[in-house]
Amino acid sequence: GYSYQPRFWQPVVPAFQKRYELTAGSSILDVGSGKGFMLHDFREKIPGVKVAGIDVSPYAIEHTMEDVKPFVKVANAKALPWPDQSFDLVISINTIHNLALEECKQALREIMRVTRRNAFVTVDAYRTSGEQRRMAMWNLTALTYMSVAAWEALFAEVGYTGDYYWFIP
DSSP: OOOOOHHHHTTTHHHHHHHTTOOTTOEEEEETOTTSHHHHHHHHHSTTOEEEEEESOHHHHHTSOTTTGGGEEEOOTTSOSSOTTOEEEEEEESOGGGSOHHHHHHHHHHHHHHEEEEEEEEEEEESSHHHHHHHHHHOSSOSOOEEHHHHHHHHHHHTOOSEEEEEOO
8 A cells, every 4th residue: 555755735734724724722624634744744844733534445534643542433424423513724636536425515515514614625537538548548446536626616516615626637
């Protein structure tokens, strides 16, 4: 499996901290937390931040970094196991597009349900037929990938008002 690389998330965390005004006591949920690398970096870069994570992979949760292991659990993005408005920031990076379309919609609704203020997702998208062909050849796990315009329409349909970013091949 993957191993921790500080150069990967450590440069990104300060940008999240600034954009979403994260401080000690802020709460962050990572939907699709894998082995907890980003959660670890949030805790390291923002002392006192509260983190939580879910992943569908028992292997990932079992092999989560020790300092965040108490804060992660096996769960599915389409039914987040927290009450409404539990987190200041909910992130999901390269995760929800791995769900079938209806489950992806439900996951976005769940992200909006459990956030108090902010959300950020990254999904696979394309703008041209060439990018669509590359995505089809390259992508092994995404069940839902579509054009940028289709994602924007889907976000509006389900009431997702958070920030987003595309991975475009």
